Amino acid sequence: MLEVEKIATYYGQSQALFDVSLKVGEAEVVTLLGRNGMGKSTTIRSIMGLVPVRLGRITFSGKEIQALPSYGIARKGIGLVPEGRQIFPNLTVRENLLVTAANHTQSTSPYSLDDIFTIFPRLADRLTHFGNQISGGEQQMLAIGRALMTNPRLLILDEATEGLAPLVRQEIWRGLNILKTKGLAILIVDKNIKALMDIAARHYIMEKGEIAWSGLTSELINSPEIQRHYLGI
Template sequence: MLRVKDLVAFYGASQALFGMEFAVDAGEVVTLMGRNGMGKTTTVNAVMGLLAARSGSVEFEGSRVDALPAFRIARLGLGLVPEGRQIFPNLSVRENLVAAAANRTARQNPWTLARVFDFFPRLGERQRNMGNQLSGGEQQMLAIGRALMTNPKLLILDEATEGLAPLIRQEIWSCLDRLKREGQAILVIDKNVAALVGLANRHYIVEKGRVVWTGTSQALARDSALQHRYLGV
């Protein structure tokens, strides 16, 4: 579904990506993991067309998309839950969701307001509240719901549980597991190894703008030295 090959990107004169390569297939949950500042969010921005790549390629469903503007990439079926949530603070929960609603690929059983509220009952209870009246966990649920309302083929979550209370974090992981069981392809950027090895099919570890390891959850779980080297604080 998504193929990123030899991706190179800069911020001004500073190189941030040094040949990033990874792939996500239909129905898979894949992670990008690594310490802060290693290029994970930069990679997401380059994939979504928010940062121009200097070289390399991004293919989605067999077609190059790295030269397209961000809005056209999104319309192809990539849904982003950005770092920091970035919901509309002066719109209600319902308005945040309706603003993003689309089913451009004529998906069967599409995501609707009713389905999002069933998936996240707390959002249904607070649907008339403004975005800035929600807790951090509720804002993250809203950001995920907003992305789902675009009916994405691939859902990308950047720092899915950062700064959330443990109970809310577990609720988010449970929701992602439900999406996986429904066949939703997901790319997750997060640091919670324990949760991710139980959720994802494959993992890519990023160090200084390039992939330094890739493998299964089983391989990652049993290699404590690898976790300490690339993921430990």
């Protein structure tokens, strides 16, 4: 479904990504791991057209997307939950969910507000609160809900549970598991390796702008030296 082939991305003169390749299949949950500053967000920004890709190719459902503007990529069916959430602070929860809602993928059963509340029940109690009046965990649920309201076929999360308390994290993982069960393809960045190994079958590890390792959950569990070397666990 998503295929990133040998991309190189620069910030000015400085090369941030080197020959990065990865794939996410239909209904597959895949993670992108690595310590701070290794290029995870840059990879996601490259996929979403938020930074220009200088070399290589990105295809989604067989069509090249690397030359499209971000809104064009979103319309193809990729939903982003960005690092830092970027909720609209002066819109209500309801408005945040509706402001970018669209059935980009011509889904026969597009997401309704009620569908979002089934996944994240807490949001239903916060409908009239403003984006800046809700907790960090609720903001993250809202960011996921907002992305779902564009009816993506692939959801990408940069730091799915960063900075959240353990109980709220569990709510986020539970919601993501519901989406997985529904057959949504998901690419996740997070630092909680255990939760990631529970939800995803396949992983990529980045080191200094390159994919240093990729493999299955079973392989990662049985490779404490890889976990230690690349993830500092």
